[in-house]
Amino acid sequence: MSELYPVPERLLKDPKPYIATFDEYKKLWQESVDKPAEFFAKAAKEYLHWDKPFQTTMAGDFLSGNIAWFLEGELNASYNCVDRHAFATPDKVAIIHEGDDPKDVRKITYNDLLQQVCRIANVLKSLDVRKGDNVIIYMPMIPEAMVAMLACTRIGAVHSVVFAGFSADSLYDRIVDCEARVVITADEGKRGGKFVATKRIVDEALSKGIHAVDRVIVCKHTGTDVAMTLNRDLWWHEQSENARPFCPTVPVNAEDPLFLLYTSGSTGTPKGVLHTTGGYLLEAAMTVKYIFDYHPEDIYACTADLGWITGHTYILYGPLCLGATTVLFESTPTYPDPSRFWNMVDKHKVTQFYTAPTAIRALQRLGDEWVEKCDLSSLRVIGSVGEPINPEAWKWYYEKVGHSQCAVVDTYWQTETGSIVISPLPGATPTKPGSATFPFFGIQPVILEPTTGEVLQGNGVTGVLAISKPWPSMARTVYNNHYRYMDTYLKPYPGYYFTGDGATRDNDGYIFINGRVDDVINVSGHRLSTAEIESALILNSDVSEAAVIAGFDDLTGQCIHAFCTLKPSVTSDPEQLMKELVLQVRKTIGPFAKPKAIYVVMDLPKTRSGKILRRVLRKIVNNEHDQIGDTSTMADEGIIHHLIAMFNRHNANIRK
Numbered sequence: 001m002s003e004l005y006p007v008p009e010r011l012l013k014d015p016k017p018y019i020a021t022f023d024e025y026k027k028l029w030q031e032s033v034d035k036p037a038e039f040f041a042k043a044a045k046e047y048l049h050w051d052k053p054f055q056t057t058m059a060g061d062f063l064s065g066n067i068a069w070f071l072e073g074e075l076n077a078s079y080n081c082v083d084r085h086a087f088a089t090p091d092k093v094a095i096i097h098e099g100d101d102p103k104d105v106r107k108i109t110y111n112d113l114l115q116q117v118c119r120i121a122n123v124l125k126s127l128d129v130r131k132g133d134n135v136i137i138y139m140p141m142i143p144e145a146m147v148a149m150l151a152c153t154r155i156g157a158v159h160s161v162v163f164a165g166f167s168a169d170s171l172y173d174r175i176v177d178c179e180a181r182v183v184i185t186a187d188e189g190k191r192g193g194k195f196v197a198t199k200r201i202v203d204e205a206l207s208k209g210i211h212a213v214d215r216v217i218v219c220k221h222t223g224t225d226v227a228m229t230l231n232r233d234l235w236w237h238e239q240s241e242n243a244r245p246f247c248p249t250v251p252v253n254a255e256d257p258l259f260l261l262y263t264s265g266s267t268g269t270p271k272g273v274l275h276t277t278g279g280y281l282l283e284a285a286m287t288v289k290y291i292f293d294y295h296p297e298d299i300y301a302c303t304a305d306l307g308w309i310t311g312h313t314y315i316l317y318g319p320l321c322l323g324a325t326t327v328l329f330e331s332t333p334t335y336p337d338p339s340r341f342w343n344m345v346d347k348h349k350v351t352q353f354y355t356a357p358t359a360i361r362a363l364q365r366l367g368d369e370w371v372e373k374c375d376l377s378s379l380r381v382i383g384s385v386g387e388p389i390n391p392e393a394w395k396w397y398y399e400k401v402g403h404s405q406c407a408v409v410d411t412y413w414q415t416e417t418g419s420i421v422i423s424p425l426p427g428a429t430p431t432k433p434g435s436a437t438f439p440f441f442g443i444q445p446v447i448l449e450p451t452t453g454e455v456l457q458g459n460g461v462t463g464v465l466a467i468s469k470p471w472p473s474m475a476r477t478v479y480n481n482h483y484r485y486m487d488t489y490l491k492p493y494p495g496y497y498f499t500g501d502g503a504t505r506d507n508d509g510y511i512f513i514n515g516r517v518d519d520v521i522n523v524s525g526h527r528l529s530t531a532e533i534e535s536a537l538i539l540n541s542d543v544s545e546a547a548v549i550a551g552f553d554d555l556t557g558q559c560i561h562a563f564c565t566l567k568p569s570v571t572s573d574p575e576q577l578m579k580e581l582v583l584q585v586r587k588t589i590g591p592f593a594k595p596k597a598i599y600v601v602m603d604l605p606k607t608r609s610g611k612i613l614r615r616v617l618r619k620i621v622n623n624e625h626d627q628i629g630d631t632s633t634m635a636d637e638g639i640i641h642h643l644i645a646m647f648n649r650h651n652a653n654i655r656k
């Protein structure tokens, strides 16, 4: 398929990579899949501090859905990520906070971090938060968000971070689903010079209906005036000042939950993906070490949001578990100008830089001069995550950002996999633009024929991607809904974990991810379900039916197209209605879920039994009007012409 890029010379020396040849990788990978219990038991002892040793390395299987690792073992995530480094390297910087304004830089040492985490852990204890309780964190990208997460884990509480781009409605749903009693938030967020009324959104969420929240901890970030509800809201700084800077860690079982993270699936309601402590932490750390070839003197930066899994694993847990210096980036790639990322790399001498294809494409479009004026010579490994990276963007990243001297790691994984499952290793894997290449240790990917589930052996095959053996960091369940976990991941192809993605293994054995095969839309790396957006649209009293599908977009990868039919009595102005519908989606889910186009149509393409044919809509929005295929099962084939006309009219209006 595409051309092969050898490992750049720069990667092979100073420092020497952990895995320096492809043969070495293959040998270790083989060992990891032949003898996973030995492989991971050894790693777990090396990477983690255990309060009580484990006896059984692995148990359970995909058929029963009762996967467990490191049974009997007890540990504490906060101890592993903070205390042990605060003892060994107290003055080492744990977090570099690059604020929204580039002048706002805060450096927090491991010793500072320990004290802050202890104080907030004590605050939580004073509010009667105990082991196993769920705490909602809804915060901007500030170090206190990381402190809050670690404070929960310190006392065995389970955090559920909600991305601060979610609306009050979405936040409310998550608060209710996880039965949280405490919400931790901030007065305001700041991104790209704009303010986000974080606390106000929390207030709005809490006024929506019944929930169990009786305490809200509010961190002062911008210092704006916010309304504080008596007997419920507490200032972070006041509570923290009064709390002791020491709090013992609560050892938890390796299989006790570490966090919940809500993500979108095929059906309407988001699911609380549950990760446990031992296996997750182990692979968070191992993947940072091997996939980013992390060395102790490195400065590691990942620009994801803490509200998504990438922020959890690759800003917080992975790097801190290794005692690294991790950069927390509050801003956007183009604020105050499109040099922002590269200035940051230059300023902090970043060695590993991890971002998303949408950001890379956006910066590529704005021209090379923004990159060229910065000194990026500190970089060794540059990563991409969240969606397929197109070869053009890959090459630009490799040549302009990496100066053809850095390893590009196109890392494939999911909220549910907990850590990266397919990726090159910087010093070992020759890469191909657009390919996530080969599996990480312990991962046995298979490509299945979608309808029969037969394993497609050999190279040069395309199908759906599954994984054939459990691995330590995989999600264990969906909160309060194990059936949904089974039905989504383990039942579709019995004996396998089903990723929901399509994939190709090319003639050289390289894996290319082709994107989702289910009803999940990936816009700029943000996961959304079509059903979730449809439910939001139908909330508008004028809308009768809605069908949402993914279109292609040069910048965001995929984008949202929504088709709506209206109730017969509706006489609203169509322009006005369109605006209302966009607002409705923003309000119900969040601004990032805004459809690119909404078409108000007479009818939707349906089978005679009334099933909406989304396939037809997909062909229409992707301009494949001559490839609509078999329409013999349609109730009314004539509707296709109407839909194409509406689509063309919409595009003509945009061009005007």
Ligand code: WTA
Residues within 6 Å of the ligand: 263, 308, 309, 310, 384, 385, 386, 387, 388, 389, 410, 411, 412, 413, 414, 415, 416, 436, 499, 500, 501, 513, 514, 515, 516, 522, 525, 526, 527
């Ligand atoms: C997609 C993000 C292609 C994929 C870590 C997956 C990718 C979904 C890649 C998970 C990649 C992630 N190449 N596609 N390197 N990485 N994806 O749960 O469709 O937010 O199923 O986790 O993102 O998204 P999630």
